[in-house]
Amino acid sequence: MGEPSVEIDIIFVGQTGVGKSSLINMIIGAVDGSKASANVSNDAHPCTTHTTSYSTTLDTGLRCQLWDTRGLDEAAGAQNFMSKLVDKIRQLASQQARELKETLRDRTRLAIPILMWCIDATKIDVQVHWQQFQKVYVEYCERKAIPVLVITRGPPKAGWEARCTDQLRQLNLGADVPFRMVRRYRSTSSPEYGEDAKALKDLILRANETLINSH
Numbered sequence: 001m002g003e004p005s006v007e008i009d010i011i012f013v014g015q016t017g018v019g020k021s022s023l024i025n026m027i028i029g030a031v032d033g034s035k036a037s038a039n040v041s042n043d044a045h046p047c048t049t050h051t052t053s054y055s056t057t058l059d060t061g062l063r064c065q066l067w068d069t070r071g072l073d074e075a076a077g078a079q080n081f082m083s084k085l086v087d088k089i090r091q092l093a094s095q096q097a098r099e100l101k102e103t104l105r106d107r108t109r110l111a112i113p114i115l116m117w118c119i120d121a122t123k124i125d126v127q128v129h130w131q132q133f134q135k136v137y138v139e140y141c142e143r144k145a146i147p148v149l150v151i152t153r154g155p156p157k158a159g160w161e162a163r164c165t166d167q168l169r170q171l172n173l174g175a176d177v178p179f180r181m182v183r184r185y186r187s188t189s190s191p192e193y194g195e196d197a198k199a200l201k202d203l204i205l206r207a208n209e210t211l212i213n214s215h
């Protein structure tokens with residue numbers, strides 16, 4: 001590879017349990033804790049308590065720093081089993097919003113990151129996930145990011161592409177936000193898993209092209 005390698009930040013954001021850590025593992029090729037792998041939660045409890053990052057180099061030589069952030073609504077999920085600790089929950093929610101804001105401020109200061117917004121295939125029609133996407137992209141990033149949408153644990157109900165396009169249009173996120181669905185996998189050694197990993201990497205390369213062309 002004659003070209004000098006460049007580095008790009010890729011920030012994974014979305015609800016707890018949506019599969020952010022799993023997507024990161026899919027990209028870095030980590031299976032069951034081999035290689036440096038992102039911690040995947042084995043139940044409903046949030047396990048990405050602090051923002052962590054992993055580096056990997058794609059086939060093209062593009063060096064990527066993958067940022068695994070806290071879910072924005074981990075506190076809401078905790079409500080089920082901590083119903084008496086409402087104050088604590090509020091505190092947690094503002095803490096995670098603050099942490100995410102700080103991460104995004106740091107990452108957008110010197111360069112433009114890719115913002116990987118993750119929505120579960122069963123949540124495409126739930127407005128709040130899209131509103132959070134807009135809030136994070138517009139308010140936290142001040143649009144200094146290349147937004148990309150990943151639908152996790154697909155496939156969603158038929159017609160999902162049009163519904164995503166509608167949501168993006170309604171929130172003024174632009175019709176050109178690239179999106180891709182990643183299928184729910186049964187095994188990390190299945191052909192689908194490998195195909196989706198490749199598609200995900202292609203999506204990153206495409207977003208990086210957008211970034212280069214915008215300069």
Ligand SMILES: Nc1nc2c(ncn2[C@@H]2O[C@H](COP(=O)(O)OP(=O)(O)O)[C@@H](O)[C@H]2O)c(=O)[nH]1
Pocket residue numbers: 014015016017018019020021022023039040041042043047048071153183184185186
């Ligand atoms: N079988 C299967 N499990 C998945 C898939 N994606 C995520 N999971 C599981 O869903 C749970 C939450 O995923 P995780 O990556 O930790 O979500 P995060 O909270 O967004 O980081 C974990 O137990 C994962 O193993 C998938 O495609 N197939």
Ligand SMILES: [Mg+2]
Pocket residue numbers: 020021022039040041047048068
């Ligand atoms: Mg996680």
